[in-house]
Amino acid sequence: MSNEHYLHNPLIHRDRRLGRRHTEWVNQFDCTHMRPLIICRGPIRKEAMDVFSEMGITDFGILLSEKDSIIYQDALAPELRSLTDPNRVHRVPDYTGANKEERDQRIAQIINIARENGYNSIFAGYGFMAEDETMVAAMEKAGLNFIGPCSRTVHDAGLKDEAKRTALKHGVSVTPGIDNGTALTLLKKHPDAAALKALAAEHGLIVDEAKLDDDSIELADKADLVLAASYEKGVDIYTVDELCETLTEAVQEMAAEYPENRVRLKAISGGGGKGQRILGIGESARTPELVREILNEVKTTGVGDNKNVLVELNIETTRHQEIQVLGNGEWSMTMGGRDCSLQMHEQKLLEVSVTVESLEAAIEQAKASGNATEQRVLEQDLKTLIAMEDEATRFGEAVGLDSVSTFECIVDRDKHFFMEMNTRIQVEHRVTELCYTLKFTNPENPDDTFIVESLVELMVLLAAHGPKLPKPERILRHNDSVEARLNATNQALQPSAGGVIEYWSDAVEGEIRDDQGISLHNPDTDVFMKYTLAGAYDSNIALLLTVGDTRLDTYERMAEVIRQTNMRGKDLATNLEFHYGLVNWFIGQNINARPTTRFIVPYLTAVGELKQRANNLDVDYAWKQICKAQLAGAAGDSAKALKTALELKQTLLLRPLKTLLEEPHILAGWLSVNRDSYTMVDGKISWNENPIELLDDTYHFLNMDYVEGEPASSMIWDHDDDILGDALAFYQELNNRLDAQDWIELQSVLDSADAPEGISASMWGEIRGAHAGFQAGVDILAVLPNIAEATSYYSLCVNEDLTINIPERLEDTELQEAMAKVLVPPPVAKSDEILAESGGMFYGRETPEHDVYVKQGDHFEAGDPLFIVEVMKMFNKVYAPFSGTIEEVLVDTDGVIISKGQPIFKITPDEVIVVESAEEVAARRRGVTDEFLAQLV
Template sequence: MIKKVLIANRGEIAARIIRSCKKLDILTVAVYSEADQKAPYVSMADESYLIGPPRVNESYLNTERIFSIAKEAKVDAIHPGYGFLSENGDFAEACNKEGIIFIGPSSQIIKQMGDKIAARKEMQKAGVPVVPGTSEAVPSVEEALEVAGQIGYPIMLKATAGGGGIGMQVVRSDKELTKAFESNSKRALTFFGNGAMFMEKKIENARHIEIQVLADHHGNVVHLFERDCSIQRRNQKVIEEAPSTFISERTREEMGSAAVKAAKTLGYTNAGTIEFLVDQNENFYFLEMNTRIQVEHPITEEITGTDIVEAQFAIANNERLNIEQHELEIDGHAIEVRIYAEDPVSFFPSPGHISKLELPKGESVRNEIAVTSEYDVTPFYDPMIGKLIVKGNTRDDAIDLLKQALLEYKVEGIKTNISMLLNIVDSEPFKKGNTTTAFVEEHYLPSLTKN
């Protein structure tokens, strides 16, 4: 039974995990870098330890230091949150060797799903549709050009390892492919230690829709319906909503069944998300599997009444899922927006001192926040400083609540993307649900030149 957990993360997700642990009477141990000493989550935890200098390789990725603190604090488990070590199979394996419960799936599955090509092969075995593309890494530009001639442009060039849009680029000609192949390979090698690339057909006007699954150690798997994460900038999500406005009930059932089947085929345990691209005709194709909790998990919690973090701990404690698929229903509509410390036009990060912070309030408004007033946002980490989640009886209700909440959201001293979010949610394409992965390029950026 888990009685004490170390949270190997920072910011809003660390605070989120701590809140669930308090409800479960689980003691929490926070780790923080020199740049995060004044972060809210540090004082929320029962114990806090300085882990190292600001840079991630010297702090949040320093596994030797993490295990040293884990032993000193005598924890039973480690929750990795998202990012950092959450999808590091070697770290999960090391936890097991140290006799510490890793809150997540097995190291073997993390490694399988972390390699995009291996993941494609596993999904094909499970009978899940995959995007047409290569089944092996493409070793050279010359071979990439040959494959492009077979698949046809446009093509999505991807790194086999990693995520977050790194090493990923759409190419529409031989010239673009030649230039992008080497640069993306080098970038992937720098970030992930693996420069291998593969190629997929670019699905035009696609929706990015993902299915949340929970799986225990007793063979029980359920899905918690879908999230539509199509509105993105630089291949990173900005706005997510649940349920999707686009797919039919039939497609919802088919995608949910495919996700459950995939999880069972893999022998997956804990919380996970299977992401799909969905074309204009509602054909869906496997994109990737995230073997961790997602940034956007709150909207699923809002429409299902399920605390996903609590479920993660229950599964790690070898408990059976306490709900069956037929008992799950969609209640209302939820939307999440990510608040970034960044220029809303260039999308460049905007670190600096927050002189004032006022958050919107209300029964249907939820804030997941990583900062406070008089807080210094540093350039060392992802620029997301918080998430705003609203829930309405209908999508129109949720949009109205979101607009009002964004108008009440005050951050002074740094640039944020709040004006961008207001622009999007108040636009006719968004109101009509015309939210494809090209939304920002087709609607938001052109709107800036009109104003």
């Protein structure tokens, strides 16, 4: 799993293996009697398997969905490489089912599997059903120990409408909005208690009539009682159309009250980014469409499903922070926070710890450096963290939290609002457990203790012995930690399924990797085993984590981990390069920056602009022009020597350049950490540091250092390494002799023909000649700052108050869409075709109840929806890029798998599409390159 592997197991079992004896108090918390069935997938399944084994729990089994392997051949769960006993692997069609009926069938199937195979407990991880109250209650009713919050907590805290009401009762800040759309819908038709009683009688609903007659109970709460009874019986007493009408009215009212804010719609049973949509300003008419999308996405379209959708004000400058909270049903406590603002489409990408200790250290550092503004912001963050932890503790006690959950908030400068509680362990839980451990102490003997390092382990302990566990003490482990989610996505962060990982380098020192077991080598040959990335579920491949004494230390370690990571495969697309660029952006800007949830798309757009500029530069042409210009001023032996030097250095200089121009995310990272390497002087690029040393740093940044025995394609070539080594040694010796303060001073000394004191005239001539040879051709490196200047890349920056300045152009949706296509060009289509831009599952309509978007003979306008592609839980609606007419529908069956580039429709466009010729492309690139050449000093 990792070279720096943090043990999950408690001291009980770790010490038992070493033959140590324990006290009676410690031994009572033994968990070896637990026989869990793991009903989730992904990295958490492998982690649970490891933790259970380390705890001495050996009789565990797993569910294995057939959905992945049916859709993508050879998509075998990598966990089976270590769990080889077929009696502990139980196959199901999929994990959750497509609707309420299928979910109920799956729950019954899981219970039967547990009974027939002797499992006494259930672990659901952070799978979608982990927060399903019906499932948890069914497990409890079947006598199974659910390793997670009980059904009462899931109901009171997990359902977003119930949670909001509980929060209000206990002084927890909440966002403006309505949480009872279904109740309001019901009351439109049944406006009083008598009407509600009549409705209950009509449908045979079991409702406490005394509560319906109780004048102290609000009418909306009475409607909720009737609704709860209808869900229990599995009947509908309102229609989706009626609900949409109510929610549209609520959106219109909120838009009128807050005209500068968008509105967020959230399914009460959503989570992990699922079941949420944001309505733009003036888009209230789209409410019904988005509500149906939400209900379809969270699979609550069936008869008797709770279809409540919350309407909330969308706080536009939000940072997404969450507090890790835990309890045993009596006491509740927190373990610090996590900042999860770096996300896209509600899917988190990079998560970083937020701890009291880290903030206090950062405050002291800002104070010592005299940065009063940064100090003030950090001090407010500390106050906010303390307040959120306090509210999370009170909320946990209010809902009787008896396991591990997450208290999620949005933060807007000095204000914070409770969003929801996720009644399950989070994907990013290890960010927290790497910062704190928990120390449990015998109330009657302070020397009698044990330590818990893993939240999965804690969940097992709470499920097995919750009421007996005393409230633990949290102990600092590391000040900071960060997690990067390695996902199967393309350069524009769109899900990309079906690729094959054929090689993945081993974890390096300081890397903590959770990867489902993909990294496990063949035990006989020690060879990496191929793995197919299926698309039936989420896009996550692995979780990469690092720790440190400061946030900067942690990010630098993450950058180093990613730098050394090598992953290759067939049709493989991941966000590894994106993470390298993003982490280095923060290192180069300010590691304490406060990004909001709206940062990633503008950032991606800026990266797209870099790529667009890079595409328009002809490096080979630029190199020829630079060589020509330098040779023009030389003659005789000097010209011959210069020509030889340029020829020898061509690959040394161009190989890393071309790599950077080809990889926009890596280029973005390089520009971020090297923004001080040059200065623009009168429109010319002037280096602030020796280009040779910058070139050496660039080879290292690209992980192209010379390593004996490695493939030449992935590192500096040996003869180039010799030239670079000689140049570095030359300048090191020169710096020692001349004692120059910096590169600018050294250049001024070398520009003079007069030899410095202590160096002969002849020696000085040789030195200046060698300098000219080593610097020959390095002007080509200026193509990199040229790209930054041409795109105004550095205008996306961190302000003094740690907010991020996002230039207005990067917020433009048309530019965002255009740059996404620059990062991932769509498949080349004929003028009479519409092609699939990605592989996935095809749907030609909004829901099974809707008509198809388009059929043969239909005319469509640019921007009209044409079809939907589901890739790794993401439903991507495809819109027409231009107007035209459907001549033939080539894919007409919902639920079939399509591939990238596959024709979907034959069409006749309204206008002839003009394609730029190769000659026109070459002329454009030459023109842009000439602009760059004019910037050279």
